[in-house]
Amino acid sequence: MPDNGPRLARRPVRADGRRNYDAILEVARETFAAEGTGASVEEVARRAGVAIGTLYGHFPTREALVEASLRDGLTALLEAGAHAADTLPPLPALVDWLHRAVEYCGTYRGAVTLLTRSVDDEQSYWHAGCAAMEQCAETLLRTAQAAGRVRADVEPRDVVDVISAAAWVRENSGPRTGPSRLLDLFLTGVTTA
Amino acid sequence: MPDNGPRLARRPVRADGRRNYDAILEVARETFAAEGTGASVEEVARRAGVAIGTLYGHFPTREALVEASLRDGLTALLEAGAHAADTLPPLPALVDWLHRAVEYCGTYRGAVTLLTRSVDDEQSYWHAGCAAMEQCAETLLRTAQAAGRVRADVEPRDVVDVISAAAWVRENSGPRTGPSRLLDLFLTGVTTA
DNA sequence: ACTCGAAACCGAGTCCGGTTCGACTTGAGT
DNA sequence: ACTCAAGTCGAACCGGACTCGGTTTCGAGT
Numbered sequence: 001m002p003d004n005g006p007r008l009a010r011r012p013v014r015a016d017g018r019r020n021y022d023a024i025l026e027v028a029r030e031t032f033a034a035e036g037t038g039a040s041v042e043e044v045a046r047r048a049g050v051a052i053g054t055l056y057g058h059f060p061t062r063e064a065l066v067e068a069s070l071r072d073g074l075t076a077l078l079e080a081g082a083h084a085a086d087t088l089p090p091l092p093a094l095v096d097w098l099h100r101a102v103e104y105c106g107t108y109r110g111a112v113t114l115l116t117r118s119v120d121d122e123q124s125y126w127h128a129g130c131a132a133m134e135q136c137a138e139t140l141l142r143t144a145q146a147a148g149r150v151r152a153d154v155e156p157r158d159v160v161d162v163i164s165a166a167a168w169v170r171e172n173s174g175p176r177t178g179p180s181r182l183l184d185l186f187l188t189g190v191t192t193a
Numbered sequence: 194m195p196d197n198g199p200r201l202a203r204r205p206v207r208a209d210g211r212r213n214y215d216a217i218l219e220v221a222r223e224t225f226a227a228e229g230t231g232a233s234v235e236e237v238a239r240r241a242g243v244a245i246g247t248l249y250g251h252f253p254t255r256e257a258l259v260e261a262s263l264r265d266g267l268t269a270l271l272e273a274g275a276h277a278a279d280t281l282p283p284l285p286a287l288v289d290w291l292h293r294a295v296e297y298c299g300t301y302r303g304a305v306t307l308l309t310r311s312v313d314d315e316q317s318y319w320h321a322g323c324a325a326m327e328q329c330a331e332t333l334l335r336t337a338q339a340a341g342r343v344r345a346d347v348e349p350r351d352v353v354d355v356i357s358a359a360a361w362v363r364e365n366s367g368p369r370t371g372p373s374r375l376l377d378l379f380l381t382g383v384t385t386a
Numbered sequence: 387a388c389t390c391g392a393a394a395c396c397g398a399g400t401c402c403g404g405t406t407c408g409a410c411t412t413g414a415g416t
Numbered sequence: 417a418c419t420c421a422a423g424t425c426g427a428a429c430c431g432g433a434c435t436c437g438g439t440t441t442c443g444a445g446t
Binding site (some may be wrong): 387389390391392394395397398399401403405408409411412413414 | 417418419420421422423424425426427428429430431432433434435436437438439440441442443444445446
C-alpha cells in the first residue's frame with residue numbers, strides 16, 4: 001500500500017476532542033494573522049487553553065496547522081475561480097482570479113513560502129490544494145489564450161510563479177496598498193488586444 | 194551621538210584574529226552555498242575549527258555573517274552596473290544589470306529574504322548596501338526612460354521589487370534554468386519601441 | 387446506570403540551535 | 417621580559433519544536 005502522504009487533520013469524533021480542535025484552530029488563525037506562520041506553536045496551545053501534546057494530537061506538525069487554518073480560504077478561492085469563469089469574459093475572469101489568488105496567498109505572513117514549497121512536494125499537506133490551484137489557473141489561462149487575450153507562450157507555471165512572487169513582494173517589501181503592482185505589470189506584458 | 198546602526202564586521206588587527214576571521218568567512222560562504230543562509234552558525238564555527246564564542250566575537254549575529262559573506266558580490270554588482278551604464282546603450286544596460294542583480298540575490302538560498310527585509314530597515318547590516326543597489330537601479334532606469342525605452346510610469350521601487358521577486362521565485366519554485374522568466378515577462382510589459 | 391475500551395489529554399522531558407558572558411590565553415608594542 | 421587589550425573559549429542559558437508514556441474522560445453497548 002503506497003504512502004499517500006500526510007493525512008489532513010480531520011475534525012475528531014468525541015465532543016471534547018472537537019471542542020479543542022475548534023479552539024486550537026480559531027486561536028491559530030488569530031495568531032498566524034498577527035504573527036505570521038512562524039508563530040510559536042506552544043503559544044497557540046497556551047492561548048487555546050490546551051496542553052502542547054493535545055495540539056500535536058490534532059495537528060502533527062506546524063504545517064498541518066497552517067494548512068488547516070487556510071483550508072476554507074482555498075475552497076473559497078477555487079469557487080471564486082469557477083464562478084468567474086462562468087460569469088465573466090475570459091480575460092477579466094483570469095485577472096479577477098489572479099488578484100484573489102494573490103490576496104489569498106497573503107492571508108498570513110509566511111504562507112506563500114509554505115505554499116510554494118509544496119507545489120512540487122507530493123509529501124506535503126498542501127500538495128492536493130496546490131494542484132487544484134494550478135488546475136484552476138490553467139483553465140482560466142487557456143480560456144483567455146483561446147480567446148486571443150493572452151500571449152500563447154505563457155504557461156500555467158508562469159501564472160503560478162507570478163501569483164507567488166506578487167504575494168511574496170507584498171508581504172516582504174515595504175507596505176504597499178491597493179492591487180499588486182507586480183501583477184499589473186505582468187499583465188500588461190502578457191495580455192494582447 | 195546618534196546610533197548609526199550595527200557596525201559592519203571589520204577584518205581584525207591581530208594575526209590570530211585575522212586568521213580566524215578569514216577562516217570563518219570562508220567556511221561560512223561554503224556552508225551558506227550548500228545549505229542556505231539558514232545554516233547552523235554552530236556548524237560554521239565547528240567547521241572553521243573555532244569556538245562558538247569566537248565566531249560571535251567577529252560576527253555578532255547571523256545577519257552580520259551573511260552580510261560579510263555577500264559583501265564582495267555586492268561590490269562587483271555595483272561595479273558591473275556602473276560599467277554597463279558606461280559601455281552599453283540605456284536599455285541593454287538596464288537589462289544586463291537586472292539579470293546580474295537577480296543572480297546576485299540568488300547567491301545563497303534565503304539571501305533575498307534577508308536583503309529585502311533590510312531595504313526599509315535602517316538598523317540592518319545591509320541597509321547601506323541596499324540603498325546603493327536601489328541607487329544603481331534608479332540611475333539605470335531613469336536613463337532608459339530618458340531614452341524612451343522604458344515606460345515613464347515605472348518607479349525604481351518597481352525595479353527593486355522585480356529583482357527580488359524574480360530571485361525569490363528562482364530559489365523557491367521548482368528548478369528553473371537559464372535567465373529568469375519572470376524578469377523577461379516584466380521587461381516585455383515595461384519596455385517600449 | 388455501569389462497564390470498558392478507545393479517544394483525548396497532559397506536561398515533563400529530549401533535542402537543537404542561537405546567543406551571552408566571564409574567565410582564560412596570547413600577540414605585539416614598549 | 418612585561419603588560420594589557422585583543423582575542424579565544426565553551427559552559428550555560430534560553431526558547432521553541434516535537435515525543436511519549438501515564439492518566440483521564442467520553443460515550444457505545446449492555
